[in-house]
Amino acid sequence: MKTVLITGATGDVGSHLRRELAGKYQLRLSDRRPIKAASKGEKFIKADVSRMADALKITKGVDAIVHLGGYSVEGPWEAILQANIVGCYNIFEAARRNGVKRIIFPTSNHAVGFYRRDQTIDHRVYPRPDSRYGVSKVFGEALGSLYADKYGMEMFMIRIGNVNPKPIDKRRLSIWFSPRDLAQLVSLGIEKPGIKFEIVYGVSGNKRSWYDNSNAYRLGYTPQDDAEAWAEEVLKNEKPGNPIAELYQGGIFCAVEEVQNPAAPAKAAAKKARRKKGK
Ligand code: 15L
16 A cells, blocks of 8 residues: 655645545655544554655655645745645655655645636646735746756646535636546546656546636546535625636636735725825
8 A cells, every 4th residue: 555645744735635535545744733533543643744854854765745734824935835836845845855756736726816707728728826825836847847847857736726515606617626526637646657746637427618628628627516505506696706706717816815914904094194184
C-alpha cells in the first residue's frame, strides 16, 4: 500500500479526503493544528510548512504528496506569502531532496477567477488570478512546471472548484466538486503512470460548468456527480449579489477588497465626519 502525505489535513478539503481515502493508502497527515484523533491507517505529524525543517521531516519516505496546506481564501499578503508561497516552495523542494517524485497540488479556480462567466476555459488558458490567494496558486502551478521540467518530478495540478457535500449557491452549481469525485481525481493523480505536468479542473460533471475539462477526461477521470440535481433548490434561495462578483467566475474573490477592505469603515466614518463639519 502506498504512503501518501496530506498536508493541511485538518482543513475542509483535507477532512473530506481523509474520509474518502481511508483504507486505500497509508495516510501521513500533517497540519499546524492538531487533529482530534488519527484513525487506523493514519499517522499525524504536527508541522508548519513555512519551515523547511518541518517540510523535510514530513515528506521523508512517502510515495506521493497531496499538498493542501496553506491559506485557503483571500488574506493579508504576509499570511499568503508565508503559508502559500514559502510553504509551497518548501514542500516541493523538500520532496525533491527526499526523492519523492509525485505531487498532487490542489490549486484553485481562483487562479483563473477573472475569466468571465460567459466564457468556457480549458487547462491551457493564461492564468487570471482574482486575489493574492489566486496569485499564490499560480505560483504553485509555475513552481510545479519548473520542478517537472528541471528535475523530472511528476506534477498533477488540480484547479479545485468548491468541495462540499452539495452545491451551496448559483456560482457553485458551475464549480461544485463532490467529495467522491475529489477522491477519484486525487487517486488518479497518485496512481496514473507517466504523469509529467498536468493541469485539470477539480469539478464534478456539472451541466453548468465553465470549464472544458477534457484534459481530466483524457487521463481517465469519470465524475459521478452533477450539481444540477440541486439546481432548483439552490436557485430558489439565490439573492442578487455584488455585480462584479456576478460577472466573473471567481465570484466575490474578484470584488473582495471592496467588501473586506479593513480601512473602509474608518474611511467612511472620517468622510461622514468631514461632511458634517461642512468640509
Ligand atoms: C477556494 O479555492 C477556497 O479554498 C474555498 O474556500 C472556496 O472559497 C472555493 O475556492 C470557492 O471558490 O468556492
